[in-house]
Amino acid sequence: MVEKIPIDLLIDNGTVVTIDKERRVIRNGAVAIKKNKIKEVGKARLLKAKYSAKRVYDAKNKLIMPGLINSHLHFYHHMHRGLSPETLNGLGWSDFVHRRVATVVDPQDEIWGGLGTLLETLKTGVTTFLEAGSYNLAETIEGVAKIGMRGLMGRRSFDHVSQGHDMLVDSTQKCLAANEAFMKDYQDGVGLVKPCIVLVGMGRCSDTLYRKSKEMADDYGTVLHMHQANMLENIQEAMALHGERPVEHLYNIGVLGSNVVMVHMVHVNQKEIGMLAKSKANVVHCPNTAMKLSYGMAAFGRFTEMSQAGVNVAIGTDASDCSNFNDMVRLIYLAAVTPKDYRYDPAAGSAEKALEMATINGAIALNMQKEIGSLEAGKKADVAIFDMHRPDWVPLYNELQNLVYSAQGNSCESVIIDGNFVMEKRKVLTIDEEEVVDRVQFQAKKMLKKTKIPIYSEWKWS
Ligand SMILES: [Zn+2]
CATH class of the missing domain: 3.20.20.140 (Metal-dependent hydrolases)
Structure with a gap:
C-alpha cells in the first residue's frame, strides 16, 4: 500500500470554484493544504486517497472559493x-x-x-x-x-x-x-x-x-x-x-x-x-x-x-x-x-x-496574482467557505448563480488566510468581535461630541 502524503488540512467534499486558468468548478471537490499553501485541488475521492490530513473540514453542502479580494476600502x-x-x-x-x-x-x-x-x-x-x-x-x-x-x-x-x-x-x-x-x-x-x-x-x-x-x-x-x-x-x-x-x-x-x-x-x-x-x-x-x-x-x-x-x-x-x-x-x-x-x-x-x-x-x-486570487497548487491558502444549506441558497442548481444573485454575505461560514482559520463557523478567532463593535460605538460617541453633527433626516425625530 502506498503511504499517504501528510498535510495539515483537507477541505473535503464541497463545490470548489477554482478560478484557475481553465476556470474549473469541481463538485464533490476538495482542497489539500500544507502549512500556508495549497498542495492540490481536485475531486475529493482522489485527494482523500492521496493525503492524510491532520484535520478534515467537512464541506458537504458548502462552496469553497478563493478568498475574496476587496480592492478598495478605507479605515x-x-x-x-x-x-x-x-x-x-x-x-x-x-x-x-x-x-x-x-x-x-x-x-x-x-x-x-x-x-x-x-x-x-x-x-x-x-x-x-x-x-x-x-x-x-x-x-x-x-x-x-x-x-x-x-x-x-x-x-x-x-x-x-x-x-x-x-x-x-x-x-x-x-x-x-x-x-x-x-x-x-x-x-x-x-x-x-x-x-x-x-x-x-x-x-x-x-x-x-x-x-x-x-x-x-x-x-x-x-x-x-x-x-x-x-x-x-x-x-x-x-x-x-x-x-x-x-x-x-x-x-x-x-x-x-x-x-x-x-x-x-x-x-x-x-x-x-x-x-x-x-x-x-x-x-x-x-x-x-x-x-x-x-x-x-x-x-x-x-x-x-x-x-x-x-x-x-x-x-x-x-x-x-x-x-x-x-x-x-x-x-x-x-x-x-x-x-x-x-x-x-x-x-x-x-x-x-x-x-x-x-x-x-x-x-x-494588488500585484499578488502569483500568490492569491485562485485555488491552485502552490498558491497561498486563502479560502472562503460558504454554507449553501440555507434559505437564500436553495433551490440549488447552479452554485455561481446563487452566490452572485441570491446569497447573503453572512452565508460565509469560514475563512482561512495563509493556512489559518481566521473565522470558523462564523466565529472570528483572531480578535474579539464584541470588543470591536463596542469600541466602534464608543469612538462614535466621542466623534459626535467633537463634531456636533446633527441627524440629517426627512423625518421628525425625538
Ligand atoms: Zn475611496
Whole structure:
C-alpha cells in the first residue's frame, strides 16, 4: 500500500470554484493544504486517497472559493458612517466629511474604524484588502494587522487644493517624505499587512507628486493607489488645467503602469480605455459608491468596454461613509447586475465576470496574482467557505448563480488566510468581535461630541 502524503488540512467534499486558468468548478471537490499553501485541488475521492490530513473540514453542502479580494476600502471613514446628509454629491460629500469629521480623527478612530471595516468585510469572505489612506500610520498598521488579514495600506496624501478642497492638504515634500518613511519603516509589514503608496488623486495632486510617487512605487516594488475620474467635475477641471482628460494626462506624463491602481474611473472615454490597456494600469470599480454619490455610472460608466479591451477591472466596497457597506457579496451582485441594466443588454454582466473581479482581477491589481486570487497548487491558502444549506441558497442548481444573485454575505461560514482559520463557523478567532463593535460605538460617541453633527433626516425625530 502506498503511504499517504501528510498535510495539515483537507477541505473535503464541497463545490470548489477554482478560478484557475481553465476556470474549473469541481463538485464533490476538495482542497489539500500544507502549512500556508495549497498542495492540490481536485475531486475529493482522489485527494482523500492521496493525503492524510491532520484535520478534515467537512464541506458537504458548502462552496469553497478563493478568498475574496476587496480592492478598495478605507479605515477611518468607517467612523463617519451615517453622519453626512445623503443629498450631497461626490464633491459635497468629500468636503463635508473632511471638513467636519476627518480633521478630528485620532489614532483610536483609525485603529477601531479599520478593524470595524475589516471585520465586516472578512465576515463576507474577504481575505485580502487594499486600503486607501490613513494618517496615524504606525498605530494603524500595528492595530489592524491583529485581525490576520492580508492587505496593503498607506498614507492619505495630496498636495494640491482642488475645487475648494483644502482640508488636510500637505506640501509635495511632506507627502513624499512621509510615504517614503512608511515604506522604509514597514518594508516587511506587520503580520500580513504591508505598506503601499496612496494618493488621494483626482485633481488633488500635482504632476510632481504623481511622477515621484510612481517612481517610489517602482523602487519599492509596491502599488500606487489613487482615485480618478469619479465625476464630471474632475474631467472639467483637468481639461481647464491641462487641456487633457485625467487618465489621458496621467498617461502622457508617464504615471500609468501595471503597479497603478485607479479607483472609480466612471468618466473614461474610449481613447483613455486604450491608454489603460496599453499601460496595463488597473481599475477598481465601486458600483455602490457610484450609485449612492450620483457619479453617473449608468450614463457614463464603461466598465464592460474596459474589460473587453483587456483592462484589468477589480472591485472594492470603498468608504463606509459613502458606499455604505463592506459586504463583498452584496458588491459582487451590483458588479454583475448594473451593466445588464445600463447597457440594456443582459449579456453585459455575468456571475462569472463579477466573481473574477472579486478574486483573480483583485490579485492582479494588488500585484499578488502569483500568490492569491485562485485555488491552485502552490498558491497561498486563502479560502472562503460558504454554507449553501440555507434559505437564500436553495433551490440549488447552479452554485455561481446563487452566490452572485441570491446569497447573503453572512452565508460565509469560514475563512482561512495563509493556512489559518481566521473565522470558523462564523466565529472570528483572531480578535474579539464584541470588543470591536463596542469600541466602534464608543469612538462614535466621542466623534459626535467633537463634531456636533446633527441627524440629517426627512423625518421628525425625538
Ligand atoms: Zn475611496
